[in-house]
Amino acid sequence: MDFLYHIIIMIGIYTILALAANIPVGLANLLSLAQAAFYGIGAYLSAFVLLNFNIPLLPGLFVVAITTGFFSLLISLASIRLKGDYFILAALGFQLIVFSVLYNWTDVTKGPYGISGIPPPRLFAFIELTANFQFAILSVSLAALTSFLFYYLVKSPFGRVLKSIRSDELSVSISGRNVYQFKIIAFFLSAGFSASAGFLFAGYVKYIDPTSFTLDESIFILSALFIGGLGNVKGCIVGAAVIVILPELLRFAGLPDNIAANLRQIIYGLALILVMLYFPKGLAGDTMLK
Amino acid sequence: METILNISNLNLSFISDRQKEESLFLFRDLSLEIEREKITALVGGNGAGKTTLFNVISGLQRGASGKVNFQGSEITRLSPYKIARLGIGRLFQGARVFEELSILDNMVIGAIHHANEIPFYNLLFYRKSMAFEKGLEEKAEAILSELFGSNNIFWEDRIKPAGNLSFGHQRLLAMARLLMGNYSLYLLDEPTAGVHVQFIEQIASAIRHMNSHSHKTVLLIEHNMHFVRQMAEYCLYMENGKIIAKGHPNDVLASDQVQQSYMGI
Amino acid sequence: MFLQFIINGLITGMLYTLASLGYALVYNTTRIFHLALAVLYVVAAYIFWHVTVVCGFPMFAGIFASVCFTALLSLAIDRLVYFPLFKLKASLSVVLVSSIGVFTVLTNLVALTWGNEFKAFGSDISRIYSSGNLIVTGKQLFQFIASLVLIITFFLFLNRSKTGLRIKAVRDDSELYQVLGFSLTKMRVTVFLLSGAMISLASCLTAWDIGMDPYVGMPILLNAIVALIIGGAGRFESCVIGGITLGILQALVVWQWSAQWQEAITFVVLIIFLFLRPQGFIGEKSRVV
């Protein structure tokens, strides 16, 4: 049973991460390669909050999401000043700097040793979430909440402006919208959502280290998004399910772990290429990358 | 007559990439006035600086010195969105509709409102948000039926993506979208360029609607001389970043100087 | 000590220059954000290792095999992935994502073939040349001379040969290039082959000294891209200026603080450049609007 819960928890986490990436990438067409950095910052802040403060789940989550949101200002600033390749490169740079800080600033982050013994989050100050099935429920409800919020975001006037920025930024600004403000909010929300996934991850695994938040992880999150498809909730859930379940199928096929790990990556990579070539809208997306 | 837009001593130059010292002047002491509630045409050859002038007015081109006054307030160094909110609407060259958005959403985006564009506003204040949206939709319907008749294709296909429309229809939609903004000055960059002849009359009537029906000022760049004569009450001829002739379109276009400059004779 | 770090930095910088030229060949002519080059770097090192260490051929045979194989693989990536996307008129972001896909697939194929662990070229201690406090190992000297020769050869080729002229012409204006009767499709073949060869040479020279694992490619490629950007995207000379600047800068970071921060510093420099001087050292400012 625990195995099933594990799968559910991971699908929940990656659904949230894919939805978070969907805001800048799918709605505003800003190809952000720094999603794992937000995820990582969120996870480390959560560890810090859970270890040091005795506050319940929801306020804790809220604080972590907002604080991570402020880190996103660095990226949104880059998205305002830089276009095309230069923005992509700046986001890549941000991702690597965050990793480098997590890895090397040993006084604070314990560097490569990571932070262990993270206490479980508590619901309403008395229910400790320790069992996996509790976590599975938490994960599913957070993913559902995020999906719900994302759905309303896409449908809302705010989402409409983001979608129009995607097709023609100049026309939006001469229609009286402050495009910069919209990009800043988009990244803020994206970072906040990613951080809540980080919170779940830190609380569930109880141990975090920098290697979970590398550039590869950013690529992995984007793979989930592109395989599933851009612009809606459905694509993110499908994408997350595919990338979480696929390696488990390989394990059932009886492949040794070390081969399965590489093989899994090969399949994602191939999927990414094939999606770009033949299914630009992914398995269930609304729009394609521009 | 009262002026709505007043440009004085506009200078714009950039250092050429290649010869580092030499700077190229796009505008040198350009001054002009646009009269309120009139249709003014801005004509001139390629590279005369017409579109750049529009960019300066709407805040997209930075680095100009001089003053741009709009309805008594200076807008020279404001951001594009602030200039739009003050009441200057702009039609770009080309189609420029939001292709993935529905026709209705394209219209609604054209209205300058930002109260409900805060994330999750529709979640927190559902009723208020819906009422607001409804108001905008009604306005869109009113504009579309006034311009194109009560059962026009735009309203019928309002939930379809605007990208499916033909170029001429996209152009008309962009004009209608502009009317959503209640601007007092409309800058139209080549409204008829690349449009099939059948749409030109509709574009003309949309411009007339802007002007006579809602008493708004229109400044348009146009290469189609028939259209200029037909529409404009006043004409500015621009060459190398300067206004070299102004007056009634027939007089301006008949002047030898303009014909020589335009045709390179 | 200062001078020692400068020398080390210069040699690293020249190796970055080679990798950066490999990247620039593709980027300057097609604008593809060619992240898959990172895995070509890795493949090149493993072919070299396999031919020399496993099969026991001499070093130059290993380099030759590696250059040929990598160049062909580079061409294959273009033919199978980038070129079809180009035909579909896909955006450069789409090409970038597919490039990430290629990178992932090939990196893991390398790991499956040769394993994840670190590999080195024997443990022989090379000769040491010293003068006063300065120490240069034999391998470093070889790297220096080889990369100097390669860089000079590359620029001679670029400026003197017909193919070099064509590469410069495409970089300047690909539309005019076609009007003059040259095929862009043929040019892609040339630049991808050359780019593969360049990255392979950079890789062999580096791996021969410090060894490799399947994941060394990306950091090197990112350094190469940063070198191109801080030198000035669109030119080839910028690879030399940017590469050497970056090499020396990183050496100084190691000297003053520690090696662990050099990657972060590289990207801090990149971001400073992107914000303050996006055209790089020698690039030209483009016209506004």
Added chain:
Amino acid sequence: MLKLENIQGGYTPGSLVLQGVDLQVQQGEVIGIIGLNGCGKSTLGKAVLNMLPFRTGKISLKGRDVSHLPVHHLHNFGIGMVMQGGMIFPHMSVWEHLQLVGKSKSEKDLKKRVSEIEEQYGLVIFAPGTALNRKGSFLSGGEKQQLALMMALLDNPEWLILDEVSAGLSPGNVSMVAELIKVLKTEGKLGIILMEQNIKLAVQLSDHLLLLERGVIDKHFVVDKDFDINNLNENIFN
């Protein structure tokens, strides 16, 4: 004969700048295309060379259908083009331009051919003793245009499309270009399509004048002794 039939085309699918253009050029003939700015002159040039994202219609060369050949092939079929503003490669020297276009010619042959063209058509920047190592971006407008013309002529084209070759040039350079076209015309080997903003020049040089308006050929004039330029003016402005 180079023949265009019902050429439609533009940069986005719905917006056709050219809405059905027919024309034909014989060898030794100069066809002048005139019209107000924005009528599609440059687009027509690009349409002939298959450089537009969207184009339909038929182009035939000596009876052979070449509509779908890519631009570099058309060059090899003998269509040369000089684009607006004398397009040259900014980071390459004049000599490198010549080497590039000269393809497989040896240095000696290339020099000989260049000086032949220089004498024949008066492209003074290639006169003996001038420095050929200046980079493209350091040339003046007239020099760029001369270089572009030299590159077009070096390959012995049979057809030449000249897009606004006089635009932005000093009077001296304009008359240089005019002389060159006149020489080409008297030689009678090339068919030339001349997109020209300067009507006086177009009248001087062309055998036929086509007035392009809103993407179609609106009027066709034969330029002979009785041709009156004022009549043309009337046609354009009214």
